Amino acid sequence: MNYKHNKEKVVKKGMELFWVKGFHNLGINEICKETGMTKGAFYNSFESKESFLLTTINAYGELIVNHIHNQLNNSSLKAFDKLIELYTNMLTSQIENNYKGCFVNNIMSEMGSLNSSVAELSAQQFNNFLIVLEPTVKEAQLNGDLSNSINSDKLTEIIHTTFFGFLTRSKSTKDSGHLLMTSFLNSLKK
Numbered sequence: 001m002n003y004k005h006n007k008e009k010v011v012k013k014g015m016e017l018f019w020v021k022g023f024h025n026l027g028i029n030e031i032c033k034e035t036g037m038t039k040g041a042f043y044n045s046f047e048s049k050e051s052f053l054l055t056t057i058n059a060y061g062e063l064i065v066n067h068i069h070n071q072l073n074n075s076s077l078k079a080f081d082k083l084i085e086l087y088t089n090m091l092t093s094q095i096e097n098n099y100k101g102c103f104v105n106n107i108m109s110e111m112g113s114l115n116s117s118v119a120e121l122s123a124q125q126f127n128n129f130l131i132v133l134e135p136t137v138k139e140a141q142l143n144g145d146l147s148n149s150i151n152s153d154k155l156t157e158i159i160h161t162t163f164f165g166f167l168t169r170s171k172s173t174k175d176s177g178h179l180l181m182t183s184f185l186n187s188l189k190k
Contacts, residue, residue: 004081007045009035009053010035010037011056011059012047012059013032013035013092014035014052014055014056015059015060015103016027016054016055017031017034018053018056018103018107018175019060020100020102020108021174022106022107023049023053023107023110023118024076024110026061028042028049031049031052033175041045043139047181049095050115050117050118050184053107053111053118054117054118056103056122057103057104057107057118057121057122057125058121058168060103060104060125061104061124061125061128061129063100064104064125064129065128065129065132068086068129068132068133069092069132071085071086071089072086072132072133072136077102079119079136079137079139079140079143079145079184080140080143080145080146080189081137083133083137083140083185084182084185087163087181087182087185088178088180088181088182090163090169091163091166091176091177091178091181092165092176092178094167094170094171094176099170099171099174100148100182101167101168101170101171102164102167103120103166104125104126104129104183105164105167105168106120106125108122108126109168114173128151129160130156130157130160131161133156134152134153134156135158137155137156137159138152141155142190145189145190146189146190147188147190148190155188159184159188162181162184163181166180
């Protein structure tokens, strides 16, 4: 990375650009213009637009894992209520984010079937989200607040996949969907 460019800022700006425009609607010229990099510096640092996308997916994944971890661990609520609070906050934040959805979800939808590297990394990030969420789901099951007819790994995947569906729907309806998500979680109670 050229000393003139702060990699963290460049990756953050790239994440924002991919998040809003997607992969196919964003060109190298625009990336360079928005980040202040020359094409030479860009290719020297990231090799390709795909490599830059993969870097931004990793960065976003780390941010979300930390966010989920912090929100679940910094609350005195019962496990089930932590899940309600987490998903309510993430869905209502869509209003402030102009209903952009989730970066990983958006990229999975656009590129997952077209590019195996993007598909694998997006799936890995999704799995990282599940790893952070699963202990809280398991605790809610142990507390008797969530059904234990499905193991906690599968239930976590069902819950978070449903959340991704609400995010996708939220983009087109301009409705956060947080009330539906809360209803869904309540339907999983024992």
